[in-house]
Amino acid sequence: MSRLLIRGARLLGAEAADLLVEDGVIREVGSVRPSGDVEVLDADGLVALPGLVDLHVHLREPGREDAETIATGSAAAAAGGYTAVFAMANTSPVTDTAEAAERVLDLGRACGLTQVVPVGAVTKGLAGAELAELGLMARSRAAVRVFSDDGHCVHDARVMRRALEYVKPFGGVISQHAQDPRLAGPDACCHEGEVSGRLGLPGWPGIAEESIVARDVMLARHTGSRVHVAHVSTAGTVEVIRWAKAQGIDVTAEVTPHHLALTTDLLTGYDPVYKVNPPLRPSEDVEALRAALVDGTIDAVATDHAPHARHDKEHAFADAAFGMLGLETAMSVVSEVLVRPGLLDWAGVARVMSIAPARIGGLAAQGRSLSAGEPAHITLVDAEREITVDATTSRSRSRNNPWHGRTFRGAVEATVHAGRITHGRGETSRIHRPLKTAKPGADL
Numbered sequence: 001m002s003r004l005l006i007r008g009a010r011l012l013g014a015e016a017a018d019l020l021v022e023d024g025v026i027r028e029v030g031s032v033r034p035s036g037d038v039e040v041l042d043a044d045g046l047v048a049l050p051g052l053v054d055l056h057v058h059l060r061e062p063g064r065e066d067a068e069t070i071a072t073g074s075a076a077a078a079a080g081g082y083t084a085v086f087a088m089a090n091t092s093p094v095t096d097t098a099e100a101a102e103r104v105l106d107l108g109r110a111c112g113l114t115q116v117v118p119v120g121a122v123t124k125g126l127a128g129a130e131l132a133e134l135g136l137m138a139r140s141r142a143a144v145r146v147f148s149d150d151g152h153c154v155h156d157a158r159v160m161r162r163a164l165e166y167v168k169p170f171g172g173v174i175s176q177h178a179q180d181p182r183l184a185g186p187d188a189c190c191h192e193g194e195v196s197g198r199l200g201l202p203g204w205p206g207i208a209e210e211s212i213v214a215r216d217v218m219l220a221r222h223t224g225s226r227v228h229v230a231h232v233s234t235a236g237t238v239e240v241i242r243w244a245k246a247q248g249i250d251v252t253a254e255v256t257p258h259h260l261a262l263t264t265d266l267l268t269g270y271d272p273v274y275k276v277n278p279p280l281r282p283s284e285d286v287e288a289l290r291a292a293l294v295d296g297t298i299d300a301v302a303t304d305h306a307p308h309a310r311h312d313k314e315h316a317f318a319d320a321a322f323g324m325l326g327l328e329t330a331m332s333v334v335s336e337v338l339v340r341p342g343l344l345d346w347a348g349v350a351r352v353m354s355i356a357p358a359r360i361g362g363l364a365a366q367g368r369s370l371s372a373g374e375p376a377h378i379t380l381v382d383a384e385r386e387i388t389v390d391a392t393t394s395r396s397r398s399r400n401n402p403w404h405g406r407t408f409r410g411a412v413e414a415t416v417h418a419g420r421i422t423h424g425r426g427e428t429s430r431i432h433r434p435l436k437t438a439k440p441g442a443d444l
């Protein structure tokens, strides 16, 4: 039997307690005096949260193992405190069949560092025309519940309607990358506004996102099905979602750490590390996104972790690939921009980074409370530790890290996935094993 004692953690930032974990399950919470061999994780002063869940990552395998693999992405996830990540379907080949989804599931299980949950494509080959094998993916061993053409918008309203109808009976959800291709075409790479004009970069206007979200919430209402808005980036989208939720429409939404913290002004140096889709927006949008996350209009933080090989990212701005890393830094960004200013407490962080994304993605064993009988997926955060991000030490295979050189207060100290320490071992003096207690052999 594997046994782990997490000693003195502040549960959701409140009172301190010990957590005794046996065979992947939390057995006891409170003041625990264990006997026999037990690994001890000294969590004195650390905040304990349910393991983090990320609805939106790109792990690049199969097809672009030069940028990331399921193994390196899983390691980055564990280092970032994640016990489950949803792997987007825009790989090569695309995850648009049951076999492809099961392959991603199996590769994730073989790594064992985090739960890798395959996202299925909405349309075959992400081409936007013909529905993929949604039902077969749902009935496969991978039990796919989240479907997305992410990287592409499901722009055909008829296809979107059919997809919503199709996933409804089995409780699936369509995660939409909202980008009207006529309003923001493939070259659009910078928020359309004063900065794009000055830099001479093709603009990506907020309305290209907002108009699709407005259409999709109406399609969700019409079909009685469930839509999720990926990486919300504008105040206008927030208004649409707020309205839709007030009508009782089944819509949820996510926001990325970079859209909560970075603005379009960073583009003035033409540094492609800041090129992302949707683009960084002005500070008014950033303020609206923070407020929406706090008041629950936006449900979850998702990283859109998007590793890229150097030869794809280090180009002139207009030619560089879209996307930035996010898994290892998300908690530090959220701590710095939301917790420290008093916008969110740790229970709020648990809500937006674990509980809500687990519910949206249909993961029954994630996002649970830290109480006896629950699965032991636990993230331990040092709220006071100051870190300076160093892109060269990332577990990710890629280096397109927009936070390089920035200092944050608050960092993940250790991650426990299914009762096992998946991050922290060897990097912290807090782990001791085994502990020989005064009463060896006593029952527990």
Ligand SMILES: [Zn+2]
Binding pocket: 150, 151, 152, 177, 230, 231, 277, 278
């Ligand atoms: Zn996207």
